[in-house]
Amino acid sequence: MDEKELLKFRTALTRFVPLNDEDWGLLSPFVTYRNLAKGEHWITEGKKEQYLGFILEGNMRHYYIRNGEEKTTYFYFENHLTGSYFSALNGAASLVTIEALTDCRLLSFPYDVLVSLYDESHAWERFGRILAEYLAMGLEERMSELLMLSPEERYVKLIEGNKKKIIERIPQHYIANYLGITPVSLSRIRKRLTSK
Amino acid sequence: MDEKELLKFRTALTRFVPLNDEDWGLLSPFVTYRNLAKGEHWITEGKKEQYLGFILEGNMRHYYIRNGEEKTTYFYFENHLTGSYFSALNGAASLVTIEALTDCRLLSFPYDVLVSLYDESHAWERFGRILAEYLAMGLEERMSELLMLSPEERYVKLIEGNKKKIIERIPQHYIANYLGITPVSLSRIRKRLTSK
DNA sequence: CTTTTTTATTATCTTTTGTTAACGTTTTAA
DNA sequence: TTAAAACGTTAACAAAAGATAATAAAAAAG
Structure with a gap:
């Protein structure tokens, strides 16, 4: 595991909430590398997807499929979290697909682990709150643009x-x-x- | 304060997260009644709105104003929370207006108080997380409908x-x-x- | 009860988007 | 390097939505 890139990930999370060494130590053992070639799926519609990812390098596209047509909701770039957050959240099959538009390198960790951290530490619970608030603000902006x-x-x-x-x-x-x-x-x- | 209606509010919050007497006791002293006549604003665009409300009775409409035109994003009914959540969240002037479509009765409490509870109790922090997740899922659904x-x-x-x-x-x-x-x-x- | 005001429908015309197909350019892969 | 695939633009026509105005029905106000 490249320490520099792991630190990059930790720093990105710290933008949401301060994480001391102890907090970070609860998550870091579960972090693993993932490589994706252009065109591969990080998340596939219909599957139960349990991992969140942090993009070290590459671009990704997040889309729904409706009547065989793809409907793009987001693009993801380096230094951002990506995943089928709400499917993971309620344990259902993913409604969305996330594909690599370029070759990608990710750090990934199981959503389950994050949820278990919510019980173990107030700091991680706060992280979960602020992450959800952040996602909600993004969705609010996207939704209002489509409407207005x-x-x-x-x-x-x-x-x-x-x-x-x-x-x-x-x-x-x-x-x-x-x-x-x-x-x-x-x-x-x-x-x-x-x-x- | 009508105990029955206060209990209704508590029960509604408990749907998000269990709240024991101690947790509840941290919020309940700050809850007050509000009445709105049909047509009145609960939240007004451009004002810093610091209160969240729980609708005991009535219907409300949540809208943006863009180039003088109203764009409705949500309707609220009895037994639900209402407010300019994201304006309250970042302390900015509200981007939305929430008006009473019928005469309404609400219970209201300051958003500031809720935020201070996040520090005081892990249970309330969890409440905040799950509330934000709930809002985000609603926004995701609305957004994807507009797109698809x-x-x-x-x-x-x-x-x-x-x-x-x-x-x-x-x-x-x-x-x-x-x-x-x-x-x-x-x-x-x-x-x-x-x-x- | 009567008069406004609000609400919903319909018609006409304009603007925008969808659909399909053709064409040239760029990128990708063999 | 060459062939195939992907990409972006344009054209022609169809489908849908916006704007405006007229009209009727329903609700609210006096």
Whole structure:
């Protein structure tokens, strides 16, 4: 286990909540490496997925499948947690798939372990609360954008906003899917915007 | 303070997490009544709103205002918590308005108090975690519906699903707003559906 | 009980998106 | 290096939603 990368992970968690050596020692023995080739699934719809991951390197795409069509909800980049959080939470089969858009390196740990830490330590319980609050704020933002903005406005916000990584690194047809429109429609929107 | 209604509130909280007398005693002194006439605001956009509420009676509507237009995200009914949770969470002015659609009776308590309980007791910290997880799952569902379903499919799901209260009690133009379409468009969808 | 106000439907016209297909370019893999 | 696959743009037409206005029905207010 590369100590430098493990520290990177610990530091990322510390952004949510301070973790002393004792707290960290409860989780760290359960952390393992995972490599994924481009196109492989980290999480697969229909399976009970029990692991959360921390991306050391690479990009991932989080999507639902509805009537055979993929519907992208999120992209994940390095230095962020990824997983089918809510499936893990209630022990059900995952509703989502998370695939590697590039070759990826992850650190992973079982969700079960995290839950057992909630019992063992107030600090980890707090971590769980703040993580859930953080996820909820992200979902609230995404939800309100879908409700309030037109596809064109959503695209403009993506360009101008703080999600530049998506524009820079993600193929356009996935971005269209993320915006809830077809690639054809996104192409038209781009044309409309450049002619203004 | 009506003991029966206070108990109702306690019971509702217990659905999230067991609360013994001691835990409950930390919050109960801060609980107060609030009455709202139809049309009044429980939360107003732009104000720092520090109170969460528990609805004893009545219906409420949760909406954003964007370019002067209201965008409804949720309806609340009796026996549920309501408030500008995320504004309270980060201490900022509320981005949403919550108005009484009927005369309402609430129990309310300051969000600050809840946060201070997170420090005082592991049980309340757990309550906070599970509340945030619960909210996040609701947001996930709402978000994925907006991304995956057409307005017509969203309406059908509302009729067939477990959200019957909305159909039964909420005026149609608010439902249209909740679905992200105009009342005119909802009327057309209804016509399409009945002629099938 | 009568008068407003609110709510829901319908019609017309415009704008936007979806669908399908064609075409050229870029990337990937053999 | 060459063939195949993936990607982005454009065009033509269909389907759906927005905007506006007229009308009728239901609810609220006096």
